[in-house]
Every structure is written in structure tokens, then in C-alpha cells.
Amino acid sequence: MIRKLLVAALLTSGLLQASLVQAETVRWSRSADPATLDPHAVNTGTNFNLLHQIYEPLLIRTPDGKLQGAIAQSWALTKDPSVWEFKLRPGVKFHDGSLLTADDVVFSLKRAQAPTSQLKSLLSSVESITKVDPLTVRVKTKGPNLIFPNNLTNLFILSEAWAKANGAEASQDVASKTENYATRNTNGTGPYTLASREVDTRTVLKQFPQYWGRGQFPLEVTELVYLPIKSPATRVAALLSGEVDFVQDLPAQDVGRLKADNRLRVTEGPENRSIFLGLNVGAKELKYSDVKGKNPLAEPKVREAIALAIDRDAIKTAVMRGLSNPSGIIAPPFVNGYEKAFAAYPKANVAQAKKLLAEAGYPNGFAITLHSPNDRYVNDEAISTAISGFLGRIGIKTTVAARPIALHSTAINQADTDFYLFGWGVPTYDSAYIFDYLVHTRGKDGRGPTNATGYSNAEVDAQIASLASEADKAKRDATIKSIWQTVQKERFYIALHDQVLNYASTPRLNIPVSPENTTFFKLVKVSKAAN
Incomplete structure (x- = not known):
């Protein structure tokens, strides 16, 4: 009886319950x-x-x-x-x-x-x-x-x-x-x-x-x-040796062998995140380029040439080991406003890209720095290195400057970059989140804090602001589509792919x-x- 009373008292206090866990x-x-x-x-x-x-x-x-x-x-x-x-x-x-x-x-x-x-x-x-x-x-x-x-x-x-x-x-x-x-x-x-x-x-x-x-x-x-x-190698080694139990950022090149290891469990799924390039189209002169007195990225034909030079399918195969879904829009399929037509991406065309560069006044190309994180997205630095190679084929000599995401994000938030690799997830599952942070004029009405491209369009700003107060869903969706049409046409962002994630434990x-x-x-x- 005394033991039962003691157990009941311990359960009431939570002490025994905690000890049994x-x-x-x-x-x-x-x-x-x-x-x-x-x-x-x-x-x-x-x-x-x-x-x-x-x-x-x-x-x-x-x-x-x-x-x-x-x-x-x-x-x-x-x-x-x-x-x-x-x-x-x-x-x-x-x-x-x-x-x-x-x-x-x-x-x-x-x-x-x-x-x-x-x-x-x-x-x-x-x-x-x-x-x-x-x-x-x-x-x-x-x-x-x-x-x-x-x-x-x-x-x-x-x-x-x-x-x-x-x-x-x-x-x-x-x-x-x-x-x-x-x-x-x-x-x-x-x-x-x-x-x-x-x-x-x-x-x-x-x-x-x-x-x-x-x-x-x-x-x-x-x-x-x-x-x-x-x-990445040390992270995987720590998992294999039992020093860690769960790795969230799994290197793409290791997924195959880890899936085959019966000591581990590997799970896979699409991420609500797009990987893309940001281009400073607003500056009169780029800070990290050899072109002086003008801005080559402000030229639409240069931006189109860059988009055509990149082989997204090769990135998927050689860099991402299949763990990416190439895309032409900086919004993943989870997001309201995403359309397959926007997601269509151009096939690499070196000859056409060179032609566009020449027409824009850069027949011999130019030099530029591509800023990249090296510890945030799946194979982020390797993607940037591949892009440097693709752009080199059309005469754009690209130096990759890789750094930790903490430094990279700070530079983007301070607009201290001309050309950069970035990724964006959409926790709201709505295009307005992308527009508020990445498209709207920087610093106006509290919006655009992560827009390092210098892009500014008063008409688009007004459309973006209207999304927060439009009660008619059909009208709101029509405005979202209109904004995307402008973003796609202007190409101040060049979409690469949506990430596919793997966890190992x-x-x-x-x-x-x-x-x-x-x-x-x-x-x-x-x-x-x-x-």
C-alpha cells in the first residue's frame, strides 16, 4: 500500500514519469x-x-x-x-x-x-x-x-x-x-x-x-x-563513423553510395526552394568587373546571352547528380503563381549567346566576379564553378568568389555584389513573398530588402503592394501573373533549378x-x- 502511494505521488509530481522516459x-x-x-x-x-x-x-x-x-x-x-x-x-x-x-x-x-x-x-x-x-x-x-x-x-x-x-x-x-x-x-x-x-x-x-x-x-x-x-566529406565521414546521427545537408555526389549502405536511412524529396543568379542591372558601373563607365548587365542582350550560355541539363547531370529540377522561373511548383510555361528554360546555345554579346557591344566579352556561397545550397560552389566555365565559352571571363552564407547574405542585403548565386525558399507558398523581398524596389515601404539587383519599376511596385490588400482572389492571381511576365522578360534574375533534398540518418x-x-x-x- 505504501509503495502504491509512493508511486502515485511520484507520477503526480512527474518525477517517475520523467525517469521512465x-x-x-x-x-x-x-x-x-x-x-x-x-x-x-x-x-x-x-x-x-x-x-x-x-x-x-x-x-x-x-x-x-x-x-x-x-x-x-x-x-x-x-x-x-x-x-x-x-x-x-x-x-x-x-x-x-x-x-x-x-x-x-x-x-x-x-x-x-x-x-x-x-x-x-x-x-x-x-x-x-x-x-x-x-x-x-x-x-x-x-x-x-x-x-x-x-x-x-x-x-x-x-x-x-x-x-x-x-x-x-x-x-x-x-x-x-x-x-x-x-x-x-x-x-x-x-x-x-x-x-x-x-x-x-x-x-x-x-x-x-x-x-x-x-x-x-x-x-x-x-x-x-x-x-x-x-x-561535405567530413560531414559524411562523421555520419559513417557514428559521430553524428543525422545529416541534413547531404552532398549530391554521396547520395548513391549512402542509399546503398544498410547502416543508414536516406530520405528524398523536392524542396520549396529555387537556385538562381542575381544580376545588378541598376548600377551605372559595376564594382566587380573590368568594364568601366558603363554596366554590361544593364543590357538586355547581355542578360539573354548569359541565360543562353548556361547548360542547366549539364548542371543537373554532372554537378547535381540528378538532384535538381532545371527551371526558368525563380519559384518552385509549390508556390501560388507558378506556371509551367514560366518554368520552361532555354537550351544552351553558345553561338546565339556570342551573337547577342557582339550585338550588345561586347564581341570580346568582359570580366566579372561571380559571388557564391560555399556552405548553404546543394553543391553551391560547384554550380558557380560550372557557370564560370559556361560563360567562359562565350567570352565572359568569370572569377568565382566563394564564401560562407553568413558573409554572402550580408553582402546581398547590403547590395555589395554585381553577380551572385542565391537560393530562395517560399514559406508563405505565395508569389508575393518573392516579389516583396526580391523584386520590389529596395527599401521602399519596407519591401525589397534582398533585392541586390538594382531593379526598380514603379508600376511593378504598385502591383506588388496591391497584392496585400486585394480581396478578389481572381484579380489577385491575375496581378501575380502580370508581375511574373515582367520579371521573366527583364531577366534580372536567371533561374537555374529547384533543389531536391536528401537527408541521411x-x-x-x-x-x-x-x-x-x-x-x-x-x-x-x-x-x-x-x-
Whole structure:
């Protein structure tokens, strides 16, 4: 009887329940470390992937592409079609034990609107954010915004009291290389807490005992050890030797042999991400070229020549080992506004490309630097090297300057590049996200922060802005098509392909590829039989 009472008491306190849960550590490796832990500072998938374990947004997008409530229990338009109302989950706790309220949501969304935040474009249509009661928030947009909830899946909520107490009230300004308390410290509501962090080396996360989702999600992974390993060969070697359990950035050249290794599990799927070239068409003179006094990329025939010089099929075969889907548009098929006609891409035609260069006034070509990341996308530096070879065939002498994505993204955000390889995922699954960040005039109305091309078109800007307030879906889709027609014609971006992803892990883990390339470890099940 005494033993039964003791067991009941332990179960009530949660101590016995915790002791019965088998500790499951997953050592997780990617090619790069997040640039910061500040949830509103940068707009990169590498950051979002890790931060989704620590922080939570109002809504998430599940691996099947559907919106699901996270901190928000429900969301809906009010009688006013320009006002969205979000009902918050009761009892959600931050990692410091404090309860989340509407005040934290209002604070966080306003923090993400700050000039230093790279996420502000997601909230460019917002007129006001208000608290209705402790568990209700309303967001009023500048007109009916049909897809506003889609914009929230990477907008994390943090504690207002914690941020203010620690001098992190404003989002970190990564452009000035300054830090705040949130750069290296966290206080989220997610399933894992930050236990330790060594930048570019090792980040350890522990399961949060008071997580609101306990009992709703598997939560079988109790500890995460995040290990950034830049070298693809070293990353794969670490997996094969058992030093890591899960590799998310799998080199294309190793996929075949890893699939054949019965000690591993390899999963594959298309990513919601396009890889493309950006061209500075707006400058009077390029900074990284031997052409002085004019800008060869401003010439439409030069841009067409570059597009024709590139053999996308050869990149798929020789560089990507089949793990790419060549395309002529910088939007993957998941996105509203994507059309197969736009995705058609030109076959390589060296003779025609040379002819166009000569007609544009560059019969002998010119020299230019192609800036490239070397640790972010599948075989990114190798793609750039291949492009350098293709362009060399038509007389454009291209020097590849490869660098880590943290430096590369900063240069693009500062428009300090003329010609660059880049990738873009679309978490909203709508073309407006692409237009807001990559097409709209840079810095105008909070839009265009990642538009390093110098492209500016007042008519297109007006069309893009209208997408945030058009209540008629048919009219909105027609505007999206019109914008794409202009983007395709102007060629300030040259699409290469959509990525195909592969994950590799020990057999005890079954982690399907997500189109967002985001893993929610609270959903991962661990096979005990495979241990």
C-alpha cells in the first residue's frame, strides 16, 4: 500500500514519469551554423531550422504543407475583412517559467517590424497590432489580406519582459555586426531549451519539461546536439563513423553510395526552394568587373546571352547528380503563381549567346566576379564553378568568389555584389513573398530588402503592394501573373533549378524531407529496435 502511494505521488509530481522516459540524444549536423539566435534578425533557413526547436510562431507549416496552430489555437477573419484575430493557447510557458500572454505576441510582432529586422517585409501590410484580452490578438492590415496568416510561420514569439530586462528590446542589427543579449541567449516556448552554445562548433538543446505540447507530440528526442560541419566529406565521414546521427545537408555526389549502405536511412524529396543568379542591372558601373563607365548587365542582350550560355541539363547531370529540377522561373511548383510555361528554360546555345554579346557591344566579352556561397545550397560552389566555365565559352571571363552564407547574405542585403548565386525558399507558398523581398524596389515601404539587383519599376511596385490588400482572389492571381511576365522578360534574375533534398540518418530515426527543409524534432519518432 505504501509503495502504491509512493508511486502515485511520484507520477503526480512527474518525477517517475520523467525517469521512465529513455534519454534519446540526436547529434544533428548541417553545413553552417546560424548567424545569430535573435529570432527577428535574419531571414535565412539555417537560422529558422534551429530556432524552430527553441521558439515558436503563431502558426507553423507542417511537412505536408498545411498551416497548423502553434502558439495560436485558432485564427480567423473578423467581420472587418482587414482584421485577423488570433486566439492563443492557454498555459503556454516560456523557458523561464513565465506564462505567455497577448502582450508578448504584440511585442514580438512589433519587434519584427523594426528597421533592423530582416523579417519586416512579412509585416509590410500591417496597420496595427493590438491586444484584445490576455489570450487574444488582432492584426489589422491596410486592406483585406487573404494570405496574412501564411506570413507568420517563421515569426517567432519571445518574452517581452525578458527582452526588456536584458536589453534586447530591439532586433539585432546584423548589418552593423552589433550584438544584443538575444544573439547568444534564448527564452522561447518551444520544446527545447538552450543548454550551451559554442558558435560554429556545437549547440546543445535539452527538452523543456513544461512544454505545452507534452502529450500531443511524440517528443521522443530528449536532447539535440547541433554540429555545424562545413566540409561535405567530413560531414559524411562523421555520419559513417557514428559521430553524428543525422545529416541534413547531404552532398549530391554521396547520395548513391549512402542509399546503398544498410547502416543508414536516406530520405528524398523536392524542396520549396529555387537556385538562381542575381544580376545588378541598376548600377551605372559595376564594382566587380573590368568594364568601366558603363554596366554590361544593364543590357538586355547581355542578360539573354548569359541565360543562353548556361547548360542547366549539364548542371543537373554532372554537378547535381540528378538532384535538381532545371527551371526558368525563380519559384518552385509549390508556390501560388507558378506556371509551367514560366518554368520552361532555354537550351544552351553558345553561338546565339556570342551573337547577342557582339550585338550588345561586347564581341570580346568582359570580366566579372561571380559571388557564391560555399556552405548553404546543394553543391553551391560547384554550380558557380560550372557557370564560370559556361560563360567562359562565350567570352565572359568569370572569377568565382566563394564564401560562407553568413558573409554572402550580408553582402546581398547590403547590395555589395554585381553577380551572385542565391537560393530562395517560399514559406508563405505565395508569389508575393518573392516579389516583396526580391523584386520590389529596395527599401521602399519596407519591401525589397534582398533585392541586390538594382531593379526598380514603379508600376511593378504598385502591383506588388496591391497584392496585400486585394480581396478578389481572381484579380489577385491575375496581378501575380502580370508581375511574373515582367520579371521573366527583364531577366534580372536567371533561374537555374529547384533543389531536391536528401537527408541521411541512423536507421533508428525516420525523418522525412520537408519542402521547407525544416525538421521539427518534437515530431521525430525514434525506433528503439534499431538502437
